[in-house]
Amino acid sequence: MxxxxxxxxxxxxxxxxxxxxxxxxxxxxxxxxxxxxxxxxxxxxxxxxxGGFIDENRYARAFAHDKYLFDKWGRLKIRNSLRLKDISQTDISDALQQIDEDIYHDNLKSIIDNKRRTTKADTSFALSQKLLRFATSRGYEPHLVFPLLELDELEE
Incomplete structure (x- = not known):
């Protein structure tokens, strides 16, 4: 070496x-x-x-901004990724507060609509389950996903 x-x-x-x-x-x-x-x-x-080359708060804000805006990640995935990089909880919270709610909800609606067009399922319930799993795997909160799923009556 x-x-x-x-x-x-x-x-x-x-x-x-x-x-x-x-x-x-x-x-x-x-x-x-x-x-x-x-x-x-x-x-x-x-x-x-x-020297100002490393600033954890600035990094967390930039990371969160880019991930939700360009990669359409949800808050949960962003939070976990920042935790893996040993960013402090305070800096993570600051970064997540910078997320624009309108864009965030538009992103969620967009990824669900796109996935709905390409996903096949036997029932509307099965389709909703697939969409829910997809959106939550992208880091979106389930309570935001449920209203966007068009759940028909439960089929037997």
């Missing part, structure tokens, strides 16, 4: 962080893969935070 130069790694990471929002855990993972020791990693992360 080659010896790493902390100053060189700092420059590489600061460049990477200046290109796109990056969280602490992503940078830590990159540095670990390159063979940096724990002290070097912590020093680099501290410098990046002091």
């Amino acid at each position: 080659k010896e790493i130069n902390p100053e060189e790694e700092y420059r590489k990471m600061s460049y990477t962080c200046s290109l796109r929002e990056t969280c602490r855990k992503d940078v830590q993972t990159k540095l670990e893969r390159r063979g940096a020791d724990v002290k070097t990693i912590e020093d680099i992360l501290t410098r990046l935070e002091k």
Whole structure:
């Protein structure tokens, strides 16, 4: 394993962080893969935070914005993804509050309508179940999904 130069790694990471929002855990993972020791990693992360290259709150807001707007993810999936990146609950809450409710509901309606057109089912109940599973797998809250499902009478 080659010896790493902390100053060189700092420059590489600061460049990477200046290109796109990056969280602490992503940078830590990159540095670990390159063979940096724990002290070097912590020093680099501290410098990046002091320099404004890493800001967990800014990252969480950008992540949530992009995921709900472009990928049409729901709040639950966004929250869980941010938790996996060790983002604080406060930053996650701030990010989720930035979500525009009208766009969020339009996204949900859009993904259900699109899925309805391509899904085959024997009964309307079976179709509703498939649509519910799909929407909740995308991270949408069940209480928002149910009103959008056209449930006919339960079939036997």
